[in-house]
Amino acid sequence: MKLECAKEKLRDAIGLAEKITGKNLSLPILNSVLLDASGRNLVIRATNLELGIEIVLPCKVLKTGVAAVPGAVLFNFLSSLAASTVALEVTAGNLVVSSLQHTTIIKGFPPADFPSLPRVVEGKQSFVIPGDYFSTALRAVAYSASTSLVKPEIASVCLYNHGGELAIVATDSFRLAEKVFPPTVKINLTATNLIIPTKNIPELIRVLETNTNEVAVEYNQHQISFQAGEVYLTSRLVDGVYPDYRQIIPTTRTTEVVVLKNDLLEALKLLNIFVDRFGQVTIMVSPADKKLEFTASNDRGENTSRLTATIEGEPITLAMNIKYLLDCFQSINTDSLKLKFNGPNKPVVVQGVGDASFTYLIMPINR
Numbered sequence: 001m002k003l004e005c006a007k008e009k010l011r012d013a014i015g016l017a018e019k020i021t022g023k024n025l026s027l028p029i030l031n032s033v034l035l036d037a038s039g040r041n042l043v044i045r046a047t048n049l050e051l052g053i054e055i056v057l058p059c060k061v062l063k064t065g066v067a068a069v070p071g072a073v074l075f076n077f078l079s080s081l082a083a084s085t086v087a088l089e090v091t092a093g094n095l096v097v098s099s100l101q102h103t104t105i106i107k108g109f110p111p112a113d114f115p116s117l118p119r120v121v122e123g124k125q126s127f128v129i130p131g132d133y134f135s136t137a138l139r140a141v142a143y144s145a146s147t148s149l150v151k152p153e154i155a156s157v158c159l160y161n162h163g164g165e166l167a168i169v170a171t172d173s174f175r176l177a178e179k180v181f182p183p184t185v186k187i188n189l190t191a192t193n194l195i196i197p198t199k200n201i202p203e204l205i206r207v208l209e210t211n212t213n214e215v216a217v218e219y220n221q222h223q224i225s226f227q228a229g230e231v232y233l234t235s236r237l238v239d240g241v242y243p244d245y246r247q248i249i250p251t252t253r254t255t256e257v258v259v260l261k262n263d264l265l266e267a268l269k270l271l272n273i274f275v276d277r278f279g280q281v282t283i284m285v286s287p288a289d290k291k292l293e294f295t296a297s298n299d300r301g302e303n304t305s306r307l308t309a310t311i312e313g314e315p316i317t318l319a320m321n322i323k324y325l326l327d328c329f330q331s332i333n334t335d336s337l338k339l340k341f342n343g344p345n346k347p348v349v350v351q352g353v354g355d356a357s358f359t360y361l362i363m364p365i366n367r
Contacts, residue, residue: 005042157201174363
């Protein structure tokens with residue numbers, strides 16, 4: 001293999017691929033990226049057996065060939081190199097990276113040991129979706145997924161087909177986040193749900209967030225893939241049934257509070273200093289006084305914050321995990337939000353005022 005390539009484009013591509021390499025002591029080949037030069041392109045591949053990526057990079061190929069080298073080593077070298085163009089050549093199984101001023105040899109692995117990337121072939125279904133919107137929706141819910149692998153179905157993000165509408169949802173049983181795509185985004189999702197492991201979501205977001213064009217999505221029972229420009233990303237799907245979460249989303253409320261988002265955020269940050277080891281904050285809603293009151297205390301002191309709000313319904317007092325409430329602010333873009341209560345032991349619903357596309361449920365703490 002021998003080729004010449006723009007350094008910045010190569011560095012960025014290796015950087016994307018290197019994030020996916022597996023840190024596997026028993027299979028050191030998974031620490032590497034595969035470089036396959038042919039025609040007018042360099043194809044870069046990486047996988048950790050759960051997630052795989054392939055990037056096609058145009059370059060000047062002088063001699064076809066394949067090399068497998070540690071992704072982190074190659075990325076760190078290219079990041080420190082000031083040259084605008086680099087040359088890559090395989091010599092005695094190692095990769096020689098050179099510029100006008102520097103020549104470096106990176107020890108390689110046998111390319112034949114590199115596993116092939118799975119492709120969605122049998123029973124293939126597909127749809128297209130705007131990449132930047134998809135990444136925003138994934139980011140809006142992923143933090144709510146379970147971190148425990150005891151139930152892999154909820155240690156995941158689910159693409160859910162609800163009456164022809166696509167929803168993305170995540171839950172850890174104590175809170176739930178759902179983002180529904182607008183009707184203008186037409187998606188032909190024939191499966192009831194597609195369950196993607198949460199640990200694969202950050203890299204999926206990284207690939208999709210800079211792509212404003214439509215992303216081609218293909219899937220079957222076991223695998224899902226995303227083609228975004230010259231980048232192909234593939235992930236395994238969780239084999240299981242996602243909980244029927246729709247049945248726990250309240251359709252009525254006994255109390256509704258509308259409050260300015262920034263006022264509530266400021267209050268929660270102050271309260272967070274004084275929460276106990278369970279993160280508990282007490283919420284008291286007083287319709288008669290039009291007041292929303294929060295209280296937190298620990299061995300360092302206590303804090304009470306009172307906010308003016310628009311309140312309809314019955315008075316209510318309950319306790320909640322403050323982290324769960326703070327997490328959803330990144331997903332709400334409106335100036336005001338509403339809290340819907342259905343009693344002291346029922347889930348609290350949080351939404352942006354005027355934006356029903358995002359719904360967040362938090363279970364109260366039983367005291």
